[in-house]
Amino acid sequence: MSFHGGFLGVIIAMALFSHRHKLRWLAVTDFIAPLVPLGLAAGRLGNFINGELWGRATDLPWAMIFPQAGDGIPRHPSQLYEFTGEGLLLFAILWLYSRKPRPVGAVSGVFLIGYGSLRFLAEFAREPDSFLGLLGLGLSMGQWLSMPMIVAGLIMLRWSLRRA
Numbered sequence: 001m002s003f004h005g006g007f008l009g010v011i012i013a014m015a016l017f018s019h020r021h022k023l024r025w026l027a028v029t030d031f032i033a034p035l036v037p038l039g040l041a042a043g044r045l046g047n048f049i050n051g052e053l054w055g056r057a058t059d060l061p062w063a064m065i066f067p068q069a070g071d072g073i074p075r076h077p078s079q080l081y082e083f084t085g086e087g088l089l090l091f092a093i094l095w096l097y098s099r100k101p102r103p104v105g106a107v108s109g110v111f112l113i114g115y116g117s118l119r120f121l122a123e124f125a126r127e128p129d130s131f132l133g134l135l136g137l138g139l140s141m142g143q144w145l146s147m148p149m150i151v152a153g154l155i156m157l158r159w160s161l162r163r164a
Helices: 002-020 025-050 078-098 106-122 141-163
Strands: none
Touching: 002 025, 025 078, 025 106, 078 106, 106 141
């Protein structure tokens, strides 16, 4: 999953930046987290325009046919679901939450919980990767990779609030 791998790379880059500039790593992640959903939204809009990462078959009235799928089946516009959830909704949540001073790590924890949860839900409408299909318990790879993010976010949020 490209987001999850890229996310690990960004974490390492932020750690190196924090170390080089003698900043608290979680203070840097808290500063950056509210802006990340806008980048995610732009990426999902690009996925939609390119006809990539289409959804599962559906008979809902807003279903779309993606020529790139090559099967003429109406599908969920899952890229737009993710644009709305992981992009716009998560941005609004983080922007509002981070407006007030919060304990270090709290904003990052809310980001992890929010992104992981919204991605987990969106995956129900998204077509799984053809080479993987659905994995254990009928969940996609995106859902399996989102669960540790949710758990890490809950732990981080609890830890930061207890230290306050």
